[in-house]
Amino acid sequence: MKIINNLAVLLALAALPAALDAGVVEELAAKVNNEPIMMSKYSKAKEMLAEQYRAAMPDFFKQKDAQEQIDKAAMDKLVDEALLAQKAEALKIKVYDREVDTGVSEVRKRFSRDENNAPLSDTAAEEAFSRELRKENLTREQFREQIRKQLMVRKLVEESIRAKAAQPSEEEIKSYFEKVKAVVGGDKGVLAGLDEEAAQDLAAVAQRFKEITAERIRVRHILVRLEENAPAADKAAALKKAEDIKKELDAGGDFEELADKRSDDKDSASKGGDLGFVVRGMLPAEIDAKAFSLPLGEVSKPVSSQFGYHLLRVDEKRIAVKLKYDQVRDDLGQLLMQASFGKELAGYLKDLRKEAKIQIFAGQNKTSQAQ
Secondary structure, rough: OOOOOOOOOHOOOOOOOOOOOOOOOOOOOEEOOOOEEHHHHHHHHHHHHHHHHHHOOOOHHOOOOOOHHHHHHHHHHHHHHHHHHHHHHHHHOOOOHHHHHHHHHHHHHHEEEEOOEEOOHHHHHHHHHHHHHHOOEEEEEHHHHHHHHHHHHHHHHOOOOOHHHHOOOOOHHHHHHHHHHHHHHHOOOOOOOHHHHHHHHHHHHHHHHHHHHOOOOEEEEEEEOOOOOOOOOHHHHHHHHHHHHHHHHHHOOOOHHHHHOOOOHHHOOOOOOEEEEEEEOOOHHHHHHHHHHOOOOOOOOOEOOOOOEEEEEEEEEEOOOOOOOOHHHHHHHHHHHHHHHHHHHHHHHHHHOOOOOOOOOOOOOOOOHHH
């Protein structure tokens, strides 16, 4: 459940690892048993983790040491990848050509559509794929080799690690459900007796189920952006612009079309202003209060927030529902199974690190360490 060191990221076939270009002298970020990890690959890993955090945990970046955590997590991820790949090679895990062909095809499918999700012709898709290979300094042979190594690691993980993960019992699933249910109901005492990681995971699961079961609305908005400390003249101009858009809507204007053309929130503008389903407390307080009081289909007057002026419309409302064991049993069982697998993987990597020579050059820890 943790984003850092997520195995799905570790093994994702969509990733195109940077190749070592012999014609380019590049700074080393680390060495794992004398295998180099280049600074470009380290930078790319940090960017990928940062994007995941922005999407899933935007508040994470409010922490003072957020970047340091990402730096460390990215390096740990690359070291772990290298150790697993080396172990897979040492065990001579077999990957057949047809498996590599399938892996390559899976990646190439990602280039079959353009940035607007429109299908590309075979020729255009092939060119998009070729551009990505050139960008990554990879030949097609090197790319196939990268896929082969990733598949070797996947087989190692499935055969040597996942097989050891314990299947949760019915009693364990029910016990976990009761904890989730308590946290969803506001009982924080359940978290007090857990270690930090377990508490974070339980809180995250409870929050997810709370979002699913709580009262929800699907809301759209048109934003007229305004800086928080803008002068009075700018505030008046922004308010007038919002009021003018409201008049257009009242005269029969299409909300989605106007959002696309006039909203300053470009992320939602391309979706007709759609913010998706939200539960109470997800939006800024002033917007939250107004949105949840709006009748379906009615457009609000301009609502002020730290971002500017919003015109809101609620398209759908869903009442709160009770969290029921039978409906979430399978999901909770998979979560517990994944947690068991995560512990097995962590132990396996810990043993690999004990026998490895790991040298870190990036950042402030420019020391050699045998682990």
